[in-house]
Amino acid sequence: xxxxxxxxxxxxxxxxxxxxxxxxxxxxxxxxxxxxxxxxxxxxxxxxxxxxxxxxxxxxxxxxxxxxxxxxxxxxxxxxxxxxxxxxxxxxxxxxxxxxxxxxxxxxxxxxxxxxxxxxxxxxxxxxxxxxxxxxxxxxxx
Amino acid sequence: xxxxxxxxxxxxxxxxxxxxxxxxxxxxxxxxxxxxxxxxxxxxxxxxxxxxxxxxxxxxxxxxxxxxxxxxxxxxxxxxxxxxxxxxxxxxxxxxxxxxxxxxxxxxxxxxxxxxxxxxxxxxxxxxxxxxxxxxxxxxxxxxxxxxxxxxxxxxxxxxxxxxxxxxxxxxxxxxxxxxxxxxxxxxxxxxxxxxxxxxxxxxxxxxxxxxxxxxxxxxxxxxxxxxxxxxxxxxxxxxxxxxxxxxxxxxxxxxxxxxxxxxxxxxxxxxxxxxxxxxxxxxxxxxxxxxxxxxxxxxxxxxxxxxxxxxxxxxxxxxxxxxxxxxxxxxxxxxxxxxxxxxxxxxxxxxxxxxxxxxxxxxxxxxxxxxxxxxxxxxxxxxxxxxxxxxxxxxxxxxxxxxxxxxxxxxxxxxxxxxxxxxxxxxxxxxxxxxxxxxxxxxxxxxxxxxxxxxxxxxxxxxxxxxxxxxxxxxxxxxxxxxxxxxxxxxxxxxxxxxxxxxxxxxxxxxxxxxxxxxxxxxxxxxxxxxxxxxxxxxxxxxxxxxxxxxxxxxxxxxxxxxxxxxxxxxxxxxxxxxxxxxxxxxxxxxxxxxxxxxxxxxxxxxxxxxxxxxxxxxxxxxxxxxxxxxxxxxxxxxxxxxxxxxxxxxxxxxxxxxxxxxxxxxxxxxxxxxxxxxxxxxxxxxxxxxxxxxxxxxxxxxxxxxxxxxxxxxxxxxxxxxxxxxxxxxxxxxxxxxxxxxxxxxxxxxxxxxxxxxxxxxxx
Numbered sequence: 001x002x003x004x005x006x007x008x009x010x011x012x013x014x015x016x017x018x019x020x021x022x023x024x025x026x027x028x029x030x031x032x033x034x035x036x037x038x039x040x041x042x043x044x045x046x047x048x049x050x051x052x053x054x055x056x057x058x059x060x061x062x063x064x065x066x067x068x069x070x071x072x073x074x075x076x077x078x079x080x081x082x083x084x085x086x087x088x089x090x091x092x093x094x095x096x097x098x099x100x101x102x103x104x105x106x107x108x109x110x111x112x113x114x115x116x117x118x119x120x121x122x123x124x125x126x127x128x129x130x131x132x133x134x135x136x137x138x139x140x141x142x
Numbered sequence: 143x144x145x146x147x148x149x150x151x152x153x154x155x156x157x158x159x160x161x162x163x164x165x166x167x168x169x170x171x172x173x174x175x176x177x178x179x180x181x182x183x184x185x186x187x188x189x190x191x192x193x194x195x196x197x198x199x200x201x202x203x204x205x206x207x208x209x210x211x212x213x214x215x216x217x218x219x220x221x222x223x224x225x226x227x228x229x230x231x232x233x234x235x236x237x238x239x240x241x242x243x244x245x246x247x248x249x250x251x252x253x254x255x256x257x258x259x260x261x262x263x264x265x266x267x268x269x270x271x272x273x274x275x276x277x278x279x280x281x282x283x284x285x286x287x288x289x290x291x292x293x294x295x296x297x298x299x300x301x302x303x304x305x306x307x308x309x310x311x312x313x314x315x316x317x318x319x320x321x322x323x324x325x326x327x328x329x330x331x332x333x334x335x336x337x338x339x340x341x342x343x344x345x346x347x348x349x350x351x352x353x354x355x356x357x358x359x360x361x362x363x364x365x366x367x368x369x370x371x372x373x374x375x376x377x378x379x380x381x382x383x384x385x386x387x388x389x390x391x392x393x394x395x396x397x398x399x400x401x402x403x404x405x406x407x408x409x410x411x412x413x414x415x416x417x418x419x420x421x422x423x424x425x426x427x428x429x430x431x432x433x434x435x436x437x438x439x440x441x442x443x444x445x446x447x448x449x450x451x452x453x454x455x456x457x458x459x460x461x462x463x464x465x466x467x468x469x470x471x472x473x474x475x476x477x478x479x480x481x482x483x484x485x486x487x488x489x490x491x492x493x494x495x496x497x498x499x500x501x502x503x504x505x506x507x508x509x510x511x512x513x514x515x516x517x518x519x520x521x522x523x524x525x526x527x528x529x530x531x532x533x534x535x536x537x538x539x540x541x542x543x544x545x546x547x548x549x550x551x552x553x554x555x556x557x558x559x560x561x562x563x564x565x566x567x568x569x570x571x572x573x574x575x576x577x578x579x580x581x582x583x584x585x586x587x588x589x590x591x592x593x594x595x596x597x598x599x600x601x602x603x604x605x606x607x608x609x610x611x612x613x614x615x616x617x618x619x620x621x622x623x624x625x626x627x628x629x630x631x632x633x634x635x636x637x638x639x640x641x642x643x644x645x646x647x648x649x650x651x652x653x654x655x656x657x658x659x660x661x662x663x664x665x666x667x668x669x670x671x672x673x674x675x676x677x678x679x680x681x682x683x684x685x686x687x688x689x690x691x692x693x694x695x696x697x698x699x700x701x702x703x704x705x706x707x708x709x710x711x712x713x714x715x716x717x718x719x720x721x722x723x724x725x726x727x728x729x730x731x732x733x734x735x736x737x738x739x740x741x742x743x744x745x746x747x748x749x750x751x752x753x754x755x756x757x758x759x760x761x762x763x764x765x766x767x768x769x770x771x772x773x774x775x776x777x778x779x780x781x782x783x784x785x786x787x788x789x790x791x792x793x794x795x796x797x798x799x800x801x802x803x804x805x806x807x808x809x810x811x812x813x814x815x816x817x818x819x820x821x822x823x824x825x826x827x828x829x830x831x832x833x834x835x836x837x838x839x840x841x842x843x844x845x846x847x848x849x850x851x852x853x854x855x856x857x858x859x860x861x862x863x864x865x866x867x868x869x870x871x872x873x874x875x876x877x878x879x880x881x882x883x884x885x886x887x888x889x890x891x892x893x894x895x896x897x898x899x900x901x902x903x904x905x906x907x908x
Contacts, residue, residue: 032865044793099864130797141807
């Protein structure tokens with residue numbers, strides 16, 4: 001499957017990847033109020049890299065990702081688990097949501113919260129798990 | 143108090159680092175913690191003597207009725223003092239014994255965890271918390287017994303100890319839960335104050351049997367006693383700790399603890415009395431035919447555990463006083479003897495008592511301490527062990543119903559133990575010096591401090607019986623007996639039957655000692671004991687377990703995806719249909735058939751896609767039509783206003799196609815391998831799932847059993863969780879813990895697939 005992509009696919013992938021990345025972050029952040037969330041966003045970013053993988057090869061995809069997907073997977077689990085801990089210091093049960101809404105002038109309200117951190121964990125786990133599988137399969141192919 | 147109990151766990155985290163930093167001095171430094179715990183627990187003595195019991199409350203999981211409440215009464219205090227007191231000496235001793243050992247830092251880490259678990263076990267006022275600590279002691283002692291993990295024998299012994307005690311622990315959990323439900327509370331202080339609630343309940347027999355299954359395995363009662371001698375695979379400091387004050391005494395602790403609630407019945411009396419007496423006899427007999435210095439001591443521990451169980455079962459005033467006195471006496475001399483045995487082993491390089499001799503001059507302090515401790519073991523005046531033995535005989539004579547039986551066994555055991563005490567204290571030290579693997583010399587101070595202090599205590603407590611009686615034994619007896627009792631301990635009880643039995647035991651012991659080599663010769667030829675002992679039963683059941691695992695793996699986990707699918711589908715279908723027809727009475731609710739043409743069109747597409755996918759003979763065609771099914775389902779989600787589900791479905795479908803494309807190249811060419819009959823069978827299985835799901839939907843369609851929770855979640859979503867997307871709010875807030883669990887599943891699945899692919903790739907590479 002090495003570099004099987006056509007010129008059209010490569011060019012498309014190169015342009016689509018940053019857009020899809022941005023889109024996934026958008027979906028992740030708006031998830032609490034509109035359709036979206038960490039799970040969907042994780043799948044979107046995985047698809048983006050899978051597309052890139054088809055257009056180029058495993059080595060280039062890995063290089064672009066910057067980190068081993070298994071590391072991202074573990075990091076996601078860690079973040080998700082840790083996000084449940086802060087409420088304990090406020091005398092609340094594990095995983096009680098904590099909220100710090102901030103007004104950003106000219107943008108509106110930004111809702112920082114522990115559920116958001118948790119959702120980022122979900123995002124990383126899904127991304128890490130899917131890419132672990134996809135890259136392993138692709139590598140076995142090569 | 144909570145900090146005192148948990149401090150061991152905290153120190154366990156730092157112990158390895160401290161050990162490396164302080165090197166050979168670490169033992170002395172680390173012993174400061176158990177020593178200060180000892181002082182701290184001792185400060186409770188006045189309060190406990192006055193009030194009987196002190197309960198300190200800490201909540202843990204209030205929703206499940208699980209607390210970290212601590213119950214400090216005579217019994218728990220006696221144990222806490224023994225654990226921390228003997229623990230102090232064990233820690234310093236280990237510093238000498240394992241000096242320079244590669245894994246000493248790790249050893250201290252496990253040891254402190256174990257000590258903390260043991261303290262938690264004896265101080266918990268909550269049955270569930272108690273159980274958690276109980277299992278923690280099993281796990282940490284597994285690590286301690288298997289400390290020399292490069293030795294196959296040690297690993298095997300550790301596993302045996304773990305399996306036996308954990309199997310019992312499982313029964314214990316059931317028993318404790320039943321106690322909690324029956325008594326209406328999981329707090330020990332309330333359960334024990336409940337009077338006859340447990341005894342009058344129809345579940346009483348089941349509770350006793352389950353709880354005792356836990357206690358008997360943990361405290362190595364016949365027929366589960368075999369794991370304990372094997373636990374000697376541990377380094378000596380561990381054996382000394384496990385055998386004297388901890389681990390194996392946990393079962394005794396629990397029996398004593400529950401005695402006011404469960405004791406006093408015939409079942410309790412006969413089970414504990416007879417099993418205990420048999421264990422006592424077995425332990426003594428096996429000690430008599432052992433030649434290893436640690437093996438002798440291990441079997442005398444079984445004797446002591448049997449004695450304690452028997453005394454708790456007898457349950458009379460005299461028996462409980464005897465039990466608590468014996469407990470203390472045994473802890474003192476057994477810890478000392480084990481540490482001395484370790485010192486001899488460490489300095490000479492052999493454990494075989496037949497190969498030792500003439501060490502008196504070379505190890506004078508060891509010899510002296512061994513003499514004192516062994517005199518206490520043998521039960522000779524003026525040592526504390528003598529008082530304990532006198533009390534034991536008094537208790538067995540007064541045992542209701544089984545007096546003759548238990549007294550006879552007690553006398554026989556006492557004779558054999560007296561003989562072995564003499565063998566232990568005299569043979570290695572007298573006679574001519576024998577050649578040993580190492581040139582012997584006196585052990586270092588760190589290894590002598592414990593035995594010397596503990597042996598001296600055996601002597602002091604014997605002469606001045608009012609010290610232990612007034613400090614803790616008295617209030618311990620009160621806690622176990624359930625009502626206040628006057629406890630006085632002194633050496634001279636006048637000329638009576640117990641004294642006569644004591645004298646007989648000593649005389650018998652001396653005779654046995656003088657003829658020990660002959661006795662040993664006779665008994666060691668009785669190899670059928672080793673061949674048909676309960677340990678064979680353990681091995682057989684382990685073999686059986688392995689066979690069962692192999693069988694079920696071959697049958698159910700055979701590696702064929704179609705088998706997994708069939709089993710999963712058929713199980714679901716059978717259980718669901720059973721519930722549908724038998725439990726629910728086959729309800730069908732068609733409802734109003736109101737649909738639009740595009741809904742029908744999408745449904746039609748899905749059906750056509752499914753049919754084509756299952757009959758096509760082209761892989762690519764199958765992938766494409768399966769995609770058609772998936773996107774159709776996504777459309778249905780969108781039509782029924784579930785955009786999140788719809789998006790997810792589309793993403794999953796996209797990724798599935800990607801994965802299939804990656805895999806497709808690796809598959810062999812498309813072949814029809816299945817026979818027509820197999821295809822019919824598979825169609826039937828697949829069809830049954832479809833029919834079941836259809837029936838299920840028709841059934842739930844018209845049923846509203848409870849108010850749907852979704853209404854409430856929708857109402858809460860914005861005010862409580864600041865989110866308008868209810869799906870996401872449920873995922874990351876309301877049910878975040880579930881999501882976390884699922885994340886771990888996703889992670890594991892990813893790693894699992896990765897491992898499978900990589901392993902195959904590596905296999906091929908080779």
